[in-house]
Amino acid sequence: MAPRYDAVIVGAGFGGIGAGIELDRLGLSNFVILEREADLGGTWHVNRYPGLAVDIASVTYSYSFEPNPYWSRLFAPGAELKKYADHVADKYGLRRRMRFGVRVDGARWDEALQQWEIALAGNETVTARYLVTATGFLSQPYTPPFPGIDTFAGRIVHTTAWPDDLDLTGRRAAVIGTGATAVQLVPELAREVAELTVFQRTPIWVVPKVDLAIPAAVQKLFAAVPATQKAARAVNSGLLEALMVVGVLHFRQAKPLNRAVGVLAKAHLRAQVRDKRVREQLTPDYDFGCKRPTFSNHYFTVFNRPNVRLETESIDRIEPDAVVTTDGRRTEIDTLVLATGFNLWDVNFPAFEVIGRDGVDLGKWWRDNRFQAYEGITMPKFPNLVSLNSPYAYSGLSYFTTIEAQMKHMGRLFGEMLRRGARTFEVTGAANDRFLAEVTERLDDSVFYGGDCATARSYYFNPHGEAALLRPNSTIGTHRQAARFPLDDYTFDAATAARTRSA
Structure with a gap:
């Protein structure tokens, strides 16, 4: 056949x-x-x-x-x-x-x-x-098996199944996870909800994001002269290559470069977060590159807002209206956002x-x-x-x-x-x-x-x-x-x- x-x-x-x-x-x-x-x-x-x-x-x-x-x-x-x-x-x-x-x-x-x-x-x-x-x-998608999560009476949303019509205005929300997805999502939620608690298991290295609107004139130039966009690609790829190949894959030979990027990330954090204790909680205690780093100009500043709290205690269980950490603290919420990544x-x-x-x-x-x-x-x-x-x-x-x-x-x-x-x-x-x-x-x-x-x-x-x-x-x-x-x-x-x- x-x-x-x-x-x-x-x-x-x-x-x-x-x-x-x-x-x-x-x-x-x-x-x-x-x-x-x-x-x-x-x-x-x-x-x-x-x-x-x-x-x-x-x-x-x-x-x-x-x-x-x-x-x-x-x-x-x-x-x-x-x-x-x-x-x-x-x-x-x-x-x-x-x-x-x-x-x-x-x-x-x-x-x-x-x-x-x-x-x-x-x-x-x-x-x-x-x-x-x-x-x-x-x-x-990965959903951690938190005890009691099936009893939660509010709304649970995994970031991979985000409803287009979800309105969180005035809600008391919790975000579990502080990976690349959370770094993008948390600043958006902070502007919408009444209260936001970010549950962090492991802090993430975050470096500044040089993000600019591309002017229409540049877009037209890229379309008319493709070599210009090819050159832009080559420059950006070269920078990524230095970060990944030299700083991460050749760590033994290029420790100074790796350390320099870590210093840049810490300076970025220090410039954006006012509270010393929160800065300490947001600072990774592992080397740059062990976990995929990310880029953001807005994630850290969120933790200066009065309606946002960083929680670093481990989660013990979920109750119908709260997340309970191992120290016994209850964080009352009505919306649970899972930025828990993938299995x-x-x-x-x-x-x-x-x-x-x-x-x-x-x-x-x-x-x-x-x-x-x-x-x-x-x-x-x-x-x-x-x-x-x-x-x-x-x-x-x-x-x-x-x-x-x-x-x-x-x-x-x-x-x-x-x-x-x-x-x-x-x-x-x-x-x-x-x-x-x-x-x-x-x-x-x-x-x-x-x-x-x-x-x-x-x-x-x-x-x-x-x-x-x-x-x-x-x-x-x-x-x-x-x-x-x-x-x-x-x-x-x-x-x-x-x-x-x-x-």
Whole structure:
């Protein structure tokens, strides 16, 4: 039986869109993109909370091959990212091959037919020669199991399910969480509610945000002379590279740079918060970079407002009308906002059950044998699977750095397979082991292992204590490897069939 599709892509965010564009370029155009949400855009469709914006400059947080000259601000609001995703999907003819409201329950490799069987909710099964998982790194919302949360009589809102018509005027609200989402949301809520209590478990490094409106004249210049926007992208990318690669990944060699950024962040905090005790509570006690930092000019000043209080005691329980901390204090509220982020390692690697050759369960294999993926994209025992959100995949600070590197890897891998007339590919165990050893050694210089990250509670670390999310390479190095990796790091269908017979 021939498979129904050349490929099934799971996820219609920017990763899935990029994969679709690359498959079209390769001539593998008979694919479908399955998306559990009602529309495309991934995080930029799901998230609609007040203050939502990119925290990487828009000229960098976009496809290099599809620049948008009309960003309204240096850091564009979320609605513009959703509009950009719509534009790209329509321009490249992807929307007509998308199915929305479809949940993937699992996928299994059929060795006899050399194809993937993808099980969908509702007892539907589709088949494809290739499977591409593009479910994103931050796609599984996390709600902490606070005792009593089910008894809360007021309204509970998770930031990933923000109602468009929610009016919090005059409310007594609590925000749980102080990550990147809260940094954007809290200043907006503080202007609306009567009382706001921010429950902080771990303080976050915040640096000034050089956010400016982009004048219409500059937008017209970007549209008329694309090289100018390309230059702006190069400058911004270079700054991010220095922050991430030098200050974080080469911490041992560049401690002064890391310390300097920390000093800048502390000066920013000191200039914006009047109360000394609150400043101390907002100051991280771990090294810069252990936890993803963020940018804001307004978050800290919120804590000068009379209607805002910072709470650093741990939460003991939730009552019908209050949050109770371990010291016995009750904070009476009528609205509970959960800015508690995502469950990254427990349910997102992978986001659904994936069974490969010889019945190997990908999630179990990762947890039993360390989280790993060759070049952050393929795994042995999983033929014809491209996993875009894998361990050691994330490169640089802009997600588009990762996406475009993975598109290059797909181009080289699929191009060679098609050149040979092969039907399957699979990375060798030796190549995978070599890559894992290399990234482990390189990360030894990073702030994750060379710095003080004990109190960071960072999602960069998996349950085994390994920083297995970020690729320890420069952007140039990652893209070079994606375009030049040894082709014999993969076996193609003849070798796969021979190995199966011998087994």
